Amino acid sequence: MMNSIILSAASRLLVALLLVFSVFMLLRGHNLPGGGFIGGLIGSTGFVVYAIARGFQATRETLRVEPQSIAVVGLGIALAAGLMPALFAEPLFTGQWMFLGGSYEEGGIPISSVLMFDIGVYLVVFGAILTIVLALEEEV
């Protein structure tokens, strides 16, 4: 933890900015550079900066949830996305697609088990990095 007022103030903005950006990267990932892995890395970067500026205690309070729980939930979401095709009698981890409001050509919004899987990846990466960083900060 550093006693820098500038960093401390900036980190609050950075967390919000980076979180929004990370979700943006997550969602565009299927067609443009990005995806769950990159999104998770960006999202966690914000909190890493926050932890450096304000210490692990404040970061844990801001997060509200233990980061290791986030990682476990993420893995569970990814698994659920992988198991979902079994409901439709298809091999596991087959992507399931649905287009809200018409087919894709008609501008329907794609919702898929693939996106759900990517969200799982995002949460695992996000949670895993923060688990390690916060535990390290606490220890040192």
Added chain:
Amino acid sequence: MASNGQDVSRIFGGPAGWISVALPFALFLWFLQFVAPVAAGEVVIFTISWIPSLGVDLSMRLDGLSLTFALLITGIGALVTLYSTTYLGGHLHYPRFVLFLLMFMLGMLGLVLGENLLGLFVFWEITTISSYLLIGFNSDSPKSRRSALQALLLTGTGGLALLAGIIMLGNVAGSFDLSEILAQGDMIRAHSLYVPITILFLAGAFTKSAQFPFHFWLPNAMAAPTPVSAYLHSATMVKAGIYLMARMNPALGSTDLWFWALVIAGGFTTVFASVLAVRQTDIKQVLAYTTLMALGALTLFIGAGSSDAIKAAMLFLVVHSLYKAALFLMIGIVDHQTGTREAGVLRGLARKMPITFAGAALAAISMAGIPPFMGFIGKEFLYKAGLGLEVASLWVTGTIFAASALMFVAAGIVAFRPFFGPLADTPSPAKEGPWPMWIGPLLLGAFSLGFGLMPHLAESWLVAPATWAVYGDNTVVVDLYLFREVNTAFILSMITFATGFAIYLVHARLRDALGRIFHANPIKFDPAWDRILDGLKALAAWQTNLLQSGVLQRYLFVVFATLAAAILGTIWFKDVAISVDVEAQLDGLLFKHWAVLVFISAGALLTAYTGSRMTAIASLGVVGIGVALIFIMFSAPDVAITQLLVETLVVVLVAVAMLKLPQLDPPQKRDRRPWHAALSVLVGIAVTAVLLAVLQVDFDRRLTTYFEQASWPDAFGRNIVNVILVDFRAIDTFGEIAVVMVAALAAYALLRGTYYGRKDSADGEDRT
């Protein structure tokens, strides 16, 4: 053990209790419907397509042998779980017990129903693990824990041998399916790998079924709660080895190796165990050794291999399961109600516990082989098969004679002596147990009597189909009868009774004499096992000290040296020619490429020469960012973004971790540096060489083309990298994120562990 007061608090052990009874009972009823088709000689095979893309199916095979086992497992299972509801229902960890027991039951069912040998192995190991948990259920007691570990290590080692045998057999037969393997018996027996396969299979079966010299774990396993002993160590798990030998008999049997291995080991176990049984004073131990004897006899007769012998083995299998489970349950009631299992203490219980006595008597008469019980038929057929053998007839008949006589004695010790005579004082006053406890022994005893009176039922339902499956021939006539004529077997039976009765009269003195002999005997298997374990531990400690120095620098040195050696060695031995057209390569370089090269080299040099950790970490980050720039130049934005982010986070992580560490070694202490420099140059050369070698080969664009074409129509995505990650190869990604999570949790545990440790020691200092 649960006291009577605790039993009342939770009738039938709560939901865990009735589920545990309902499941095996329902399965038992379900299996009953197959009795008729299987008795008609049919083999029922179910197949559920499991992972069709890998050709893995979940198949189930129901023939006479597996059906007999399945009925015993579920039938006795239902009685044992019912019994446990009162025996252990009040125990704090009763639900856990139920979980282990049901896990074991399903493992055992999978084992006997498995059509695929690899599946069979998986279930084999499930029974090993669940039996470890069950034997060690009273985990407070060091004796339980030791016995559990001993059983696990011994049967687990046998399991590994079995796996090796299965893989070899699968390769020889070209399939892991039992139907195909069993049909190729002649080819397998003629194969050059037959001998190792047989030895490996027998190693698995002998350890699991506690054949000499692996017998010692079974009596120790009696540390388990009594229902477990009744279920695992009499009727089911220890018979898994018997099942395996019986199952593989058509493929591996009827050779000299098979015959002599089984006949010698089985016969020796039979006699050895029945002598030891008479020596015990704890009734449960008496039963444990008679179980060993039964397992020996089954091995002996499967090995003998004639149709009569297989018939006798299958009959005895059913006979033994019925009476042994009943007797174990009975001794559990006695123990539960009186607080002791010592043969010397228990007397005159018949009047106080009449129903328990009835169950015990029914089972024990069958065990003693007295007509009209099923045990008598079993013994007659064992004799008849032994006398009919062309080779080793005297050995087989002799061992069975000795064992049967001693079985008679054991039956007297277990079920006659404790119930007659004047009532003796016991730690708690004797009274009849509740009905869920005595119903099991009573029912099993009734079956022993019923099948004895109506042998044709046992024959057509169980013994005949099982014999067909083991002998591999549906035409064998199994004709069970109680009595037909006075022949050699019948006369032998009568002599057995006389001998047994005579020994029973002097058994107390015999026990003391045997005790002295065994005490003086220098060869003891159980302590020898401890010495083997000690030796293993010493070996592990020695090699760990040798390899694990605990110095990070040394580990890294070894890792990178291995990397360089592996790459350069491969290039050297494969004789890869690397030719580089240096001028043509340099011509293509633009200014930005040179700039990145200088950037990365500067970072690397700074890392090597700086004296401050922070500078080293930051300059290492510079190298990483340089690499990311290369990715960007060659249009791999996803990889570049990931590289940049990871690099940033690594710098932060390492910086946080290393803030508290001292400066790097001062220059005068850097005497290992030349070595490190030499190694890094070597690794650099190796990696460069391998990259050049890779670039010489034409780039195979098949995968790229496929993903470029399939990504949009199949997966609605234009970013191929991400589509591969989350869709085409999603299962790989899932594995990776699971690893990421486990790594994070491990790091967390490691860091927090040391944190709490330090806090505790600090508290300790405060107090002193």
